[in-house]
Amino acid sequence: EIVMTQSPATLSVSPGERATLSCRASQSIRSNLAWYQLKPGQAPRLLIYGASTRATGIPARFTGSGSGTEFTLTISSLQSEDFAVYYCQQYNNWPPLTFGGGTKVEIK
C-alpha cells in the first residue's frame, strides 16, 4: 500500500498571501496524483489531477506540481473561499486508493 503524507497539518495564512501545501508518496506514483478541497457540508471538489492539470472550472491561482514522490499544491493569493481542508490522493497503484491525512488552511 502506498502511504501518502501531507504537511503541514495546519497552515495559517492571511487572505491575499500564498499557501504552499506538500504531499509525499512512500514510493513513486509518477504523476498519478489528485488534489481535493473539502468544506463542511459540501461535496468534495477536484482541484488538480495528473499532478498538475487543473480540473474544469478551477481558478488559475491553484497550481499543482511535482512527480515521483514529492508534490506541491500552491494557492497563489488566498481568497476567503479557499479556507478549507485539502487532500492529496494517489491513483498510480491501486487498490487500495490512498489519501493523505489532509492539510487545513485556516485564516491567520
Added chain:
Amino acid sequence: EVQLVESGGGLVTPGGSLRLSCATSEFTFSSYSMTWVRQAPGKGLEWVSSISSSSSYIYYADSVKGRFTISRDNAKDSLYLQMNSLRAEDTAVYYCARDILIFGSSGAFDYWGQGTLVTVSS
C-alpha cells in the same frame, strides 16, 4: 449539471445492516466507473470500494471486504453500497464519486455527492 445524491444513511446498531444509494443525473452513468469514499468524524478520507462501468471489476478496501457489497444499476443510473455486520468504526459520512475517465478507471474523481451519514452505535 452532473449530480450525485446519496441516501440511506442513518443510525444502526453494531452488527446491523444498511444499504446506501447514490442517484445520478446529467451524465451517461453506464460509461463511468464509480466509487464510495468515507470520512469518519474528525478523520481524513478513506477509499471504500470501486466498481467499473459494466460491473466487471470490483474492488474493496481490506477494512470492509467480506462485509460490504458495491453494485450498480445502469438502467436506473444508480450506485449502491450494501453494508452488513456494521461496526462502530464504520461510522462516517459516505460519499459516492465519479471517475474522471469515460470507459475507464483512473482512480481520480471529478464529481462527488454531498454524502450521507452512517452512525453505528448501540
